[in-house]
Amino acid sequence: EVQLLESGGALVQPGGSLRLSCAGSGFNFGSNGMTWVRQAPGKGLEWVSAITGSGHRTYYGDSVKGRFTISRDNSKNTLFLQMNSLRAEDTAVYYCATRSTFAGHWGQGTLVTVSS
Amino acid sequence: LVMTQSPATLSVSPGERATLSCRASQSVSSDLAWYQQKPGQAPRLLIYDTSTRATGIPARFSGSGSGTEFTLTISSLQSEDFAVFYCQQYNHWPRTFGQGTKVEFK
Numbered sequence: 001e002v003q004l005l006e007s008g009g010a011l012v013q014p015g016g017s018l019r020l021s022c023a024g025s026g027f028n029f030g031s032n033g034m035t036w037v038r039q040a041p042g043k044g045l046e047w048v049s050a051i052t053g054s055g056h057r058t059y060y061g062d063s064v065k066g067r068f069t070i071s072r073d074n075s076k077n078t079l080f081l082q083m084n085s086l087r088a089e090d091t092a093v094y095y096c097a098t099r100s101t102f103a104g105h106w107g108q109g110t111l112v113t114v115s116s
Numbered sequence: 117l118v119m120t121q122s123p124a125t126l127s128v129s130p131g132e133r134a135t136l137s138c139r140a141s142q143s144v145s146s147d148l149a150w151y152q153q154k155p156g157q158a159p160r161l162l163i164y165d166t167s168t169r170a171t172g173i174p175a176r177f178s179g180s181g182s183g184t185e186f187t188l189t190i191s192s193l194q195s196e197d198f199a200v201f202y203c204q205q206y207n208h209w210p211r212t213f214g215q216g217t218k219v220e221f222k
Contacts, residue, residue, distance in 0.1 A: 101206040102149035
């Protein structure tokens, strides 16, 4: 069974940084592209970032480009999202998902709140 | 690339057919997925490649279309189907979602 477990969400001040993690199990992690999707409170889904299985290629949504960095450690079956220069509009539940095309399996999400 | 879903809300009675639309601002070929999200839950994949049902998805869910116009049809709504549905294109970077269609009880 595919399982994805996000962690690292927290309350952070505007301008601050945060690193999210996503631990995967039940599938061949290193062979799968991975994706981050977020959802602001009461809003729809927003695609954030994706990375290929090897980690060599990364992609970002326009609203996070230059501030967020996606990476992975295939030896630990873990996906990361480093978030810098956080803004109030980054407040959301962040989901990781398998694949870099459509999102096949989803984690339960981790809440990031950006507020002073 | 903007994905536009219609209607924003669809009021349907159990047993009725529901038809949801998704339009892309430029062609996405057949690289279109649909997701269902219930309150307090993560989204789940329903359909990918426009018309292929994900594992475990009932046959009452079907997808069609190509290019810029896509449709999700629920042939006979069950009580557990009331939720918000999103389309997503994966033909272009960055990937983009539609704003969602809420299917509610009539």
